[in-house]
Amino acid sequence: MSNDAIVMLKNDHKEIRGVFRDFEAAGDNATKRKGKLVDKMIELLTVHTYLENEVMYPRVRALLPDLEDDVLESYEEHHVADVLVMELSTMTPDDERFDAKTTVLMENVKHHMDEEEQDWFPKVRDGLGRKMLQEIGAELIAAKKTAPTRPSQPSALKKTIDAVIA
Ligand SMILES: [Fe+2]
Ligand SMILES: [Fe+2]
Numbered sequence: 001m002s003n004d005a006i007v008m009l010k011n012d013h014k015e016i017r018g019v020f021r022d023f024e025a026a027g028d029n030a031t032k033r034k035g036k037l038v039d040k041m042i043e044l045l046t047v048h049t050y051l052e053n054e055v056m057y058p059r060v061r062a063l064l065p066d067l068e069d070d071v072l073e074s075y076e077e078h079h080v081a082d083v084l085v086m087e088l089s090t091m092t093p094d095d096e097r098f099d100a101k102t103t104v105l106m107e108n109v110k111h112h113m114d115e116e117e118q119d120w121f122p123k124v125r126d127g128l129g130r131k132m133l134q135e136i137g138a139e140l141i142a143a144k145k146t147a148p149t150r151p152s153q154p155s156a157l158k159k160t161i162d163a164v165i166a
Helices: 005-025 031-063 065-088 098-146 154-165
Strands: none
Touching (some): 005 031, 005 098, 031 098, 031 154, 065 154
16 A cells, blocks of 8 residues: 555545545435445545545645645535535435435535545645655554544544644
């Protein structure tokens, strides 16, 4: 397994996209399955935004000040996803807004991941180089062990608040 920070974050994205595809393929009546898939999305997104907000973004912001605007935009995009994830976590799949909210979440997150992968990660890789990305990767591995998996956990709430007032 690679300990390069960007490779690890891209692997997360891949897993998230996989669950999105499963949801889109699930069909209108697969209520139970869609509920399970959204649970999985909530877990993966809670972990991933935590790792980026608490480790990757602050490190990049400190080391590559030129990328500050991108980081600030990413915090805001995560915030939108956090709100939707929080709301979805209180809903059941038979709620009339469940599919619509999930669709908007997926659209937002796909756009954000595309931007990271196509634009931001290449700039970060150029700026930081392999050794620093491995150091940050080690921090990601450590942070993953205690990362929240539900948006209601204190560390997830703190992350959400920090991103708005930082
Ligand atoms: Fe992100
Ligand atoms: Fe990401």
